[in-house]
Amino acid sequence: MTKITKLIHLENCNTLTLIKRTTVKNSKKYECKNYYAKFYVGRELSKDGFKLISLKTIDERLATKKAKEVWLDFLANKNGTPILKRKHTVIPNMICRYFYNKYHLELLERANLKEIDDNLVHSTNTRYFTEIDNVIGDLNIKDIHTEHFEKIKTNLIANKKEPKTINNYFTIIKGIFKKAIELNAVQLVPTFPKIKYKKPSSFQPYTKDEIHQITNELRRISKTDLRYPHYDEIADIVNFLYFVPLRPGKEFLSLTHNDVKIITSIQRQEILVIDPPHRKVQQNNNPLPSHPIAKDIYLRRICRRYPRITGNEYLFFNHEKNRETLQRKIGKIFVKISRKLGLYVLNKSSKRHRPLYSLRASNFIETYAKSGNLDLIAKVGNTSTNMLNSRYLQKFSEQKIVEIYNKLYSN
Numbered sequence: 292m293t294k295i296t297k298l299i300h301l302e303n304c305n306t307l308t309l310i311k312r313t314t315v316k317n318s319k320k321y322e323c324k325n326y327y328a329k330f331y332v333g334r335e336l337s338k339d340g341f342k343l344i345s346l347k348t349i350d351e352r353l354a355t356k357k358a359k360e361v362w363l364d365f366l367a368n369k370n371g372t373p374i375l376k377r378k379h380t381v382i383p384n385m386i387c388r389y390f391y392n393k394y395h396l397e398l399l400e401r402a403n404l405k406e407i408d409d410n411l412v413h414s415t416n417t418r419y420f421t422e423i424d425n426v427i428g429d430l431n432i433k434d435i436h437t438e439h440f441e442k443i444k445t446n447l448i449a450n451k452k453e454p455k456t457i458n459n460y461f462t463i464i465k466g467i468f469k470k471a472i473e474l475n476a477v478q479l480v481p482t483f484p485k486i487k488y489k490k491p492s493s494f495q496p497y498t499k500d501e502i503h504q505i506t507n508e509l510r511r512i513s514k515t516d517l518r519y520p521h522y523d524e525i526a527d528i529v530n531f532l533y534f535v536p537l538r539p540g541k542e543f544l545s546l547t548h549n550d551v552k553i554i555t556s557i558q559r560q561e562i563l564v565i566d567p568p569h570r571k572v573q574q575n576n577n578p579l580p581s582h583p584i585a586k587d588i589y590l591r592r593i594c595r596r597y598p599r600i601t602g603n604e605y606l607f608f609n610h611e612k613n614r615e616t617l618q619r620k621i622g623k624i625f626v627k628i629s630r631k632l633g634l635y636v637l638n639k640s641s642k643r644h645r646p647l648y649s650l651r652a653s654n655f656i657e658t659y660a661k662s663g664n665l666d667l668i669a670k671v672g673n674t675s676t677n678m679l680n681s682r683y684l685q686k687f688s689e690q691k692i693v694e695i696y697n698k699l700y701s702n
Contacts, residue, residue, distance in 0.1 A: 296322070301355060302403055306331040306341075307362045309354055326354035328361050359399060363392040366420075385476060387435060387467060388428040391419055393474070394466045408615045418460055422447060427464075432471045437481045440464065444484045454488045461486070494652035494682060495643045501634050502533050502653070508628050521608070525624055527592045528607055532650040534582035536658075536672040538571055539622070539647045544614045545569045549602040551589065563589055570673055579671050582654075622647045655683040 297311035307330040314321045325345055332342045342365070346357045398415060401407045426446070427439050440461070447457045461483055468480045497505075509526035512519050537543040550566050563586035566578040593606055611617040625647045629635040637643040651672070658668050665676045665684075672679070 299351075299355075301358065302409075304330075304359060304362060304399065307358060309346075309351070309358055310343075324349045326351065326358075328354075328358035330362050330365070332365065356396075359396055360392070363396060366416075385431045385433065386428070387430050387432050388424060390432060390467045390470045390474070390476070391424070391428070391463075393470045394463075395419075397470075405613065408613060410616075414459075415463055419463055422450075422460060423463060432468075432476050435481060437484065440481065441484050444486070454486050457486050494649050495637050495645050496649055496653035496656050497533075497634070497645060498653075499533075499657075501632075502529060502650075504632050504634065505625070505628055506530055508632060509624075512628075522624070524596065524607060525621055527588060527596075528621060529625065529647075529650065531585060531588050531607075532647070533653055534585040534588070535565065536651050536654040536668075537565075537567060538651065540571075540618050541569045541614065542567050542571055542673075544605070544607065544618055546606045547603055548600050548606065551606070553586065553590075561586060567673075577670075579673075652683045655679060659684055 294315065295310050295312050297309075299309040301307045301309065307328065310327045310329055311325075312323050312327065314323065325347055326349070328344045328346055329341055331340055333340055336342070344361055346354045346361075348354050348357065395412070395416060398407065398412045402409050402412045423443060426443050427435050430439070443460065443464075444457060447460060452460075465480075465483070468477065471477045472480070506526040506529050509522040509529070513521070513523035513526070532539055532543065535543075537546075545568055546565070547568075550568055552564050554562050554564055556562060562583075563581045564578045565581055570576070589606075594600065597604060597609060605611075605614075608617055626635060629645065635645055637645060655668055655672060658671075659665070659679075662668065665679055669676050669679055
């Protein structure tokens with residue numbers, strides 16, 4: 292009889308576990324010192340659906356690495372037979388799938404260290420085995436050429452994938468070839484096909500009244516539904532982004548209390564100054580002043596919500612350490628409420644969507660209406676005047692036409 296004495300579930304590896312076991316024979320216990328890998332392979336390959344393989348090591352860290360390699364080999368090997376014994380200096384068949392396994396293993400390790408999001412690991416695996424492996428998976432890495440990449444691109448276009456998504460697939464292929472170069476399997480990478488992007492459309496802003504509708508609904512839900520108390524903090528985020536032209540990703544969510552301060556002018560004005568640690572565009576690295584209402588949000592909402600401040604805490608949702616996941620959650624909730632209120636699509640004819648990023652456009656338009664100074668707005672928004680004109684300050688947008696009409700012709 293065999294008993295499991297230790298069981299470790301490996302993160303992001305589905306059913307893969309590390310185990311240690313003892314065998315009881317004639318009332319005597321025989322402890323197996325080596326670790327074993329156990330994972331689901333299906334009942335067509337095993338009676339109970341699981342595969343058990345000795346990893347031939349007593350070191351847990353090495354066993355973890357070997358277990359992941361065995362499991363990835365099983366996923367990649369079409370006949371379902373995992374490969375355990377192999378010298379790392381030898382590249383079996385030089386096939387592309389081998390290098391993908393190495394690349395994917397690196398992603399798994401980075402996810403375990405919380406360097407990247409778990410969803411990226413999952414989506415990478417799905418994309419590779421649905422659209423890439425069937426074209427180049429069995430090919431010798433040296434025999435892969437631009438023609439193969441063009442075929443993958445053609446298939447993706449036929450499946451109605453957007454240019455940005457197609458680029459994500461080729462990011463995986465670039466990762467595969469990077470691994471091949473590291474292992475001295477190839478020296479040159481074939482030319483990748485050009486991916487034509489549509490000219491980016493301008494962001495459509497929200498009005499003050501629409502922002503009030505969204506934040507009021509968020510606060511109403513936070514008070515009436517016990518499942519969503521965090522909606523109140525998201526309402527503060529929406530207001531903050533409306534008055535501070537930060538990009539609503541890493542640029543905004545990486546802000547800590549050490550990155551903001553209150554200064555007092557000669558006229559005794561209190562000014563909130565923000566110095567983002569991460570900037571998408573390195574055009575202006577100076578600390579930037581913000582709207583007076585942003586200062587009120589910081590002092591009256593943020594600091595009161597988290598009163599014990601040492602400085603290193605994030606301004607919003609400090610307990611959420613995975614900021615990429617947080618960014619997606621906030622964006623989805625914003626869109627959900629905007630849709631619910633009938634605000635997300637600007638109008639039925641244009642079908643222009645207004646995600647969280649539209650708040651940046653709202654800020655620029657509001658500031659431009661008051662100052663008319665493009666250079667200053669560009670500096671504060673860490674962008675260029677060309678970008679402001681092309682993506683944020685469209686001349687005579689539909690919203691602007693309505694405003695002009697109301698001023699000129701409405702009673």
